[in-house]
Amino acid sequence: MTLKAQLEALRDETLANIENVADLKALNQIRVETLGKKGPITEVLRGMKDLSAEERPIVGSFANEIRDLLTEALEGRKEVLETAALNAALDQETIDVTLPGKQMSHGTRHVLSQVMEEIEDIFVGMGYQIVEGYEVESDHYNFERMNLPKDHPARDMQDTFYISDEILIRTHTSPVQARTMEKHDFSKGALRMVSPGKVFRRDTDDATHSHQFHQIEGLVIDKNITMGDLKGTLEVVMKKMFGEDRKIRLRPSYFPFTEPSVEVDVSCFKCGGSGCNVCKQTGWIEILGAGMVHPDVLKMSGIDPNEYSGFAFGLGPDRVAMLRYGVNDIRNFYQNDLRFLNQFKVKE
Numbered sequence: 265m266t267l268k269a270q271l272e273a274l275r276d277e278t279l280a281n282i283e284n285v286a287d288l289k290a291l292n293q294i295r296v297e298t299l300g301k302k303g304p305i306t307e308v309l310r311g312m313k314d315l316s317a318e319e320r321p322i323v324g325s326f327a328n329e330i331r332d333l334l335t336e337a338l339e340g341r342k343e344v345l346e347t348a349a350l351n352a353a354l355d356q357e358t359i360d361v362t363l364p365g366k367q368m369s370h371g372t373r374h375v376l377s378q379v380m381e382e383i384e385d386i387f388v389g390m391g392y393q394i395v396e397g398y399e400v401e402s403d404h405y406n407f408e409r410m411n412l413p414k415d416h417p418a419r420d421m422q423d424t425f426y427i428s429d430e431i432l433i434r435t436h437t438s439p440v441q442a443r444t445m446e447k448h449d450f451s452k453g454a455l456r457m458v459s460p461g462k463v464f465r466r467d468t469d470d471a472t473h474s475h476q477f478h479q480i481e482g483l484v485i486d487k488n489i490t491m492g493d494l495k496g497t498l499e500v501v502m503k504k505m506f507g508e509d510r511k512i513r514l515r516p517s518y519f520p521f522t523e524p525s526v527e528v529d530v531s532c533f534k535c536g537g538s539g540c541n542v543c544k545q546t547g548w549i550e551i552l553g554a555g556m557v558h559p560d561v562l563k564m565s566g567i568d569p570n571e572y573s574g575f576a577f578g579l580g581p582d583r584v585a586m587l588r589y590g591v592n593d594i595r596n597f598y599q600n601d602l603r604f605l606n607q608f609k610v611k612e
C-alpha cells in the first residue's frame with residue numbers, strides 16, 4: 265500500500281471512530297493514539313526520509329492535511345460531547361419548584377392544653393372571665409376561706425403538700441375563686457368566672473391518680489342564683505363538650521364549701537346510655553362536683569348571703585381527655601413520651 269493509501273485508510277477509520285465515540289475520555293484516547301508521538305501519522309512523517317525528493321512534499325502536505333482534518337473532527341466531536349454532558353447534568357440537577365418541601369418537625373400544643381382551651385372557650389362564649397391564680401398558696405385561701413378550718417375532717421379529702429405550716433401548693437383552684445370573690449365589685453354586675461390550672465395532691469401515682477393534675481373550677485355569684493341555674497348551665501356545657509344528645513343527672517354529695525352539694529353525671533357519649541366499657545355499663549359518666557356556694561364561704565369573702573347566692577363546680581380536664589381519647593393511664597399526660605403526645609398533633 266502506498267503511503268497515501270495508508271493515510272487515506274487511517275483518515276477514514278479515524279473519522280468513523282470519532283463519529284462513533286460516546287464519551288470524552290474515549291475521544292481523548294483516539295486523539296492520543298492517532299495524533300500522538302507514537303501514532304501512525306508521526307510514523308508516516310518519519311518514513312518520509314525514504315521517499316524521493318518529488319514525492320516528499322506531496323506526501324508531507326497530504327499528511328499535514330489529514331492531521332488538520334482529524335484535529336478539527338476531534339475538536340468538533342469534543343464540543344458535541346461536552347454540550348451533551350452539560351445538558352444531561354442540567355436535566356438531572358433541575359430543581360422542581362412544584363415539589364412539596366421537606367416537612368419541618370415542630371411541636372404541638374399538649375393534649376391537655378387543647379382540652380382545657382376548648383373548655384375555656386365554651387365558658388368565654390357564655391360570658392365567663394378566665395382567672396388564673398397561684399400554684400403556691402396559703403392555707404388561708406386554699407382551705408380556711410373554703411370553709412375548711414384546720415381541724416376539719418374533710419381536709420382528708422385533699423391530701424396536701426405543705427411547704428410550711430401556712431404555705432402549700434394548692435390542692436384545687438378554689439383559692440383563685442376566694443381571691444376573686446373578695447375583690448369583685450357587684451355594682452358592676454354578676455361574677456362569672458372559671459379558674460383553670462395545675463393542682464397537686466399527695467396521692468400515690470397510679471393509672472387514675474397523679475400527684476399533679478388539672479382543674480377548671482367555675483363560680484357564678486349574683487342575686488337569685490338557684491340550683492336551676494347550676495343545672496341548666498352544666499347541661500349546656502356538657503352538650504357542648506360531649507354532643508347535643510347528652511343528658512345530665514345530679515346526685516347528692518358533700519363538699520364543705522357548697523350546700524347543697526352534688527355529683528354530676530353525664531349520659532355516656534359513646535353508647536348513648538345503653539352501657540359500654542367507657543361508662544362501665546352504667547350509661548352514666550361521673551364528671552363534675554358542684555353545688556350552691558356555702559353561705560359561710562360568701563360571708564368570709566365579704567358577700568352578704570342574704571342578698572347574693574351562687575353556684576360552683578369543679579371539672580377535671582385530665583379525666584375529660586382520658587374519656588374522650590380512651591387513655592387509660594393518667595400518667596401518660598406527664599411523661600413527655602413523644603410517641604404518646606404525637607397522637608394529638610394539631611395543625612396550628
Ligand code: PHE
Binds near residue numbers: 436576
Ligand atoms: N374544689 C373541689 C375539689 O377540688 C371541686 C369543687 C368545686 C366541688 C366546686 C364543688 C364545687 O375537690
